Amino acid sequence: MHLALAIALSAALFTVGVYGVLVRRNAILVLMSIELMLGAVNLNLVAFDLLHHDRLRSGQVLALFVIAIAAAELGLGLAIVLLVYRNHGTIAIDAVRDHADRDPATVDRAS
Amino acid sequence: MDHYFSGYALVGLLIVLGIGFVATSFGANALLRPSRPSPGKQSTYECGVEPTDGGWAQSYIRYYVFAYLYVVFAVDAVFVFPWATILATVGFGTATLLEMFVFLGVLATGICYTWRKGVLSWV
Amino acid sequence: MTGLDVAVLGFGLLMLAAAVAVVTTKQLVHAALWLVVSFAALAACYLLLTAEIVAWVQVLIYVGAIVVLLLFGIMLTRSPTGPSSDVDTRNRWPARTVALAVGALLASTAIGPFWSTYLPLSASSAGSAKVLGTALFRFWVLPFELLSLLLLAALVAAVVLTRAKTGRSDRPVLARSSSGRGPAIGAGRR
């Protein structure tokens, strides 16, 4: 099959993921969009692995590692999101501004 | 090449067939069944009592901890499979075995940690 | 275009459509389920690319574990059953512009050099368990062991994070839950 097809699909999926990360307010939806981006990366890795056929099978092995690390990352991210929800009552990422760089005198909109 | 693709083509066909089966039976169901909706029938079932505040129930975070435990371990468990298929081949022996044991040992440490922390005993 | 191209294109378009649904739907749970569809289609693409093990690991980890984790997260943060209006920020157009720019950049840099490259998918065992196992345990042993340490660290972190709230209930953190609905997490004793 044509390699360009896989690359194009991967680029498109990455684009969708970037859009999701930028536009979503809910932290869980942002995490999902990040997963989409990682999926796009994996597709590229696998496609190029089949192109190069090196002894290390780098592409596919890296794809496995990415899946594993993404799982750990997402779980931890969600744990943090749950803590944020407990402390702030919301997981809208633009409402949680505790660490924002601004004048401490302004109104605390975090909670 | 042939075997690989024809095998998965068969699986794909079976999935299509299964979807067809489900669609047919839902279709037959739609033709054969009566349809007499009424507000009482369509309200949420709560053992005959009037349903109260929404269809939402609070859940324990504990579920999340267990779920995450699973995710972490499932991620390693998948590495057992490639390992399993090559252990008997020439060139992989004790060293590969020990590598896996180190890997599993680190994870066993993880489960011991959660055990000690009392996470594994519910509430 | 061969049959394989058509199949990859078909599953790829399904994957993209589902991904678009993930980032546009107003209902959180629907987003999680569209994510399932998207990743299932992605796994089908891997299968067609003969990366068998990666495909099934993807299904096992993402569909079986990660999506359930996401659903737990959604349910624990008290998401409404129906559509909610505040899932998106207002900067939809800037986001679209940036995303399209990123996509255009990726496409122009990555597709160009490989425009006419043809993937030889002749070796059906290119992604079998034996091949991957051989590579993993011959060349990737150290990353593999480091992965176990990373997972251990992640596990400890998650335990610490989630146990923080099951401790004393007079902690200031808990008192700040101001929405009048009480602490939602670990709130079995409400």
Added chain:
Amino acid sequence: MGRLHLRYDMMAVLTIGIRLAAVLTGFLVLPLLVGQLEHKAMAHMQARLGPMEAGRFHGWAQLVADGVKFVQKEHVLPDRADRAMFSLAPALALLPYLVILVVIPLGPSLLGVDLDAGLLFVLAAMGVSVLGAVMAGWASGNKYAQLGGMRSAAQLMAYELPLVLVAGSVAMAAGTLSLPGIVAAWSLWWLGWQGIGAVVFFTAGLAELHRPPFDMPVADSEIIMGPYTEYTGLRFAFFLLAEYAGIVVLCALTATLFLGGWRGPYEQQLGWLWMLLKTFALSFVVIWMRATYPRLRADQLQQLAWKVLVPLALIQTGRDRRGEGGGVRCGYLGPAWCTGC
């Protein structure tokens, strides 16, 4: 030449058709047999007769009659339900089991398809089916259903791990992930060697199917059938069918992985019979468990999984240091320490 090709293609299409038809038939018939066995065996264990009327002879047609009844029942869609998800969840719960059946071998060549990654495929598909219960629970818009959905998800996550680990242990013993390959590599002493694994696999599988004593997610006396509370008619029947298809799949898998599948006396001719006998014997154990043990509590469920089954599975995987077949079979710290480097 061209005609020869055509005939070859015809043969291929015919073979594929026969295989698909056989898998679908097995999928529709075997769960009914298990269901009928459950009706009758449990009735006799409880000093009852069970169904006696339908089909005249000992009520053999009871489940057919049930099916006919279910098809004619109204599909009640609760107001609060999420329509599309509510309607599709039963299909998602059912279809994975159909798909799994295609890789389970009745004999050396008597199977749908021999996938190189068969075992991993089976485990992945089993994980998908639980999503059906979670979806059903959430889409019903009912507190009990949602609780049940959460419980089934938590239960899946607790029990999938031991399942995956001991499956890995078998794969290691056989040196392959293909199910016919595993049966071919099987020999009698695996019964002792992989014995712990067999028990862990079977128990964890029961928990994944929500069979008693692991039926807390669907406890009818507690949360009124859990995720299936709001379901009626055919869609409810689909969940039931999924449960029994799940029993068939679990028992067939246990037989394949741990009990040697088609292996037995006269395996050339009677292999399929041994496989079916083993599957039904295990199904009987599943039914027996239902009639014997009381339901486990949530904490007992999780503790059994994490404090008993997971360590046992780890031990089983650890015990596997001596495999069969060629290659380097040195002991753990033996003198051949260098061979692998």
